[in-house]
Amino acid sequence: MQNANELESFRGDVRAWVAENFPASLQGADLAGIAGGESGAKASDTVRAGLEAWRQKLAEKGWGAPTWPVEYGGAGLTDPHANIIGEEIHRAGAYNPIPHMTGMGVTMVGPTLLEYGSEEQKARHLKGIASGEIRWCLGLSEPNAGSDLASLSTKADDRGDYFALNGQKIWTSGANISQWCGALVRTDTDAGKRDGISFVLLPMQQDGVETRPIRLISGISPFCETYFTDARAEKGDLLGNLNDGWSVVKRLLQHERQSQTGGRGVSMLDSEPLHVKAQRFVGTDDNGALIDKDLRQRLVRNYMDGAAHRLTAQRITDEASGRVEVSAAASILKNSNTRFAQQKAELALEIMGSQGIGWSGDDFAEEELGIVREWLSGKAMSIYGGSYEVQNNIISKNVLGLPETTQKG
């Protein structure tokens, strides 16, 4: 158990540090969008300079990845300490851009490297992630390997001191703006489908790699198709053992689920409580109750689902005494969060009526347009990171111990 006094004194230090170091020029800027490299996010030179200064300050403290060892660019802190850093940065109206600046680096690649990487690999890759300087993407899904990831066909041929990769990946987040990629590739075509797979790391800036952004229903292009044509991955960048990539990726995907169990960062949906929006658009009776009783019932159910999700996330943290293990609970929380968030966006749209179907232009408030885009992009929540149905497979098999329901290769 952490000493509560020690944590509170740490909180005070963090608060003072944030107040002193968060650049005033960044107040109110869409840092998540800018740091995440979103196409729609625009930033002035002042904001960009402020962001870079803020990144450097955080990186010096090791707060880009506070729980990682100091030697790898972290701060060697416990989860409760890391939570306090996040809370205090949020409380100050600031934002920690480093996780977003690294793509999949802080949330997925780094934790997996810490477990599976050689000393040499950890020394070479982790600092660039913790400091927010190197952005990572992941080459996992393929056109014919989605939920059935192990059926992937991108090949890596052994060329002596390196692997040559050939094949196509899809849904690679931020591939067009990343410096490095972690890719799941087939290294033994004769072995069983999960037994001939390896996990390699490769730089994206090379002739053998081509990326094509995919335009989504929300109008943005966070994902790419990524083509490998004799793309080169050094032997020293094989993560884990040869043909044992399935173990590596299973762990990586657990880290992914863990990172998708909470909120979605800054959201237009949170700029005004949904019931207040409903009172504004729908109207109330003399007692202040919404006049649309059907909507009111569905709204309160959504509020309760949100409360139940938050309480469960909190309870699981408490039970682990502050140490959030990557666990089966992540699948439950990913699905409950997805259900809640998608329903919430649908309710917001319904409440706004025709203002909830605007695409662009002065007929619609910025907030209204933002909500519409979030409604659309949020449809991905039940698809990415293991679909809603895949999470239920995991719960039924790994938590409840029911027999495997899917085909094993």
Add this chain to the structure above:
Amino acid sequence: MAALTEEQSILKDQATSWVEAELPVQKFRDFRNSNSDGGFDPKAWSAMVDMGWTGILVPETFGGSDLGYLTFGVILEQLGRQLCASPLFASAYVGASAINMGGNDDQKQRWLPGIVDGSEILTLAVDEQPRHQRNAIACKASASDGGFLLSGAKTFVPEGMSATTFVVAARTDAGVIELFLVPANADGVSRTQMDTVDKRDHARVTLTNVVVSGEAHLAGMPSGELYEHLLNRACAGVAMEMLGIGCCSFEMTLDYLKTRKQFGKVIGSFQALGHRAAELYSAQEMARSCAEAGVIAIDNGADDQAAMSALSKAKTGEFLFDMSNQLIQIHGGIGMTDDFDAGFYLKRARALEALYGNQALHRDRYATLLGF
């Protein structure tokens, strides 16, 4: 499971093993089949008294242990798992809460030690119509000669036949709902057993010009507040019992999914059922968080106790409603037979769903409390 103190953990383990050894659902079946009077086995009840469960909410000066609502809730959850019948909840949770919050020192001295040693069985008499509505109280308490004259008719009173004292919700001359302690053997009190699906003790209670002294009035809180607070606390307790019923129903169902074979495989290997189990398990985890948060909010004296109580009853109710139906559905034909226990769980689930307001009522309360 909420983080428990060492003392709470010991009590929980004690309750779990005692319930499994001494009061498994088979005992409830035996009791139902025996057509005995009263709603519970007196020997089991005195064992609960001996284990100190009746004193969990009572201050030490009045013979209790004052361990709080989460502790009591954890016990209720264990009792719910095996559908243990007893007046523990009605008397030592709801009754003791009423006296603690609304009683003066004399009233506490008069009632609390009796609740702890089991010689008094209190129960809240609130409903007057089939659907619980907090304000639908017509029962009257008119001031008379320094005391009160009570008249009205109550229904669906838990442990109503075995109670020694009713905590009656009645309207004063000022039109406010207040609570009055009425001995079951007072002149003008009559009661009749209701035969309900859960085969527990529920009674109709009629009060005809019942005379009580001023000391019967629980006046320790500002006008009308005690009644609201007491119902909020009662709902959080019911939610913990419902959680236990739901969790045990889930475990029975999961067991069956792993053992019942059709088409040459255990039926849990079919994805439709695997996913249904996953959804039910997720709902159970959400319900647990809400139910525990309800009693924890009381212990913490949280500002949002009323909302948390509504959340706990509504979300636990939602889970138990689905779970009890799936308990029958997934067991198929065997689930329909009286020889199997599933029916007991379904029936008790619906009795508790109705008690102190169903899911819809608590969703409505939650929305109102949040301001819409």
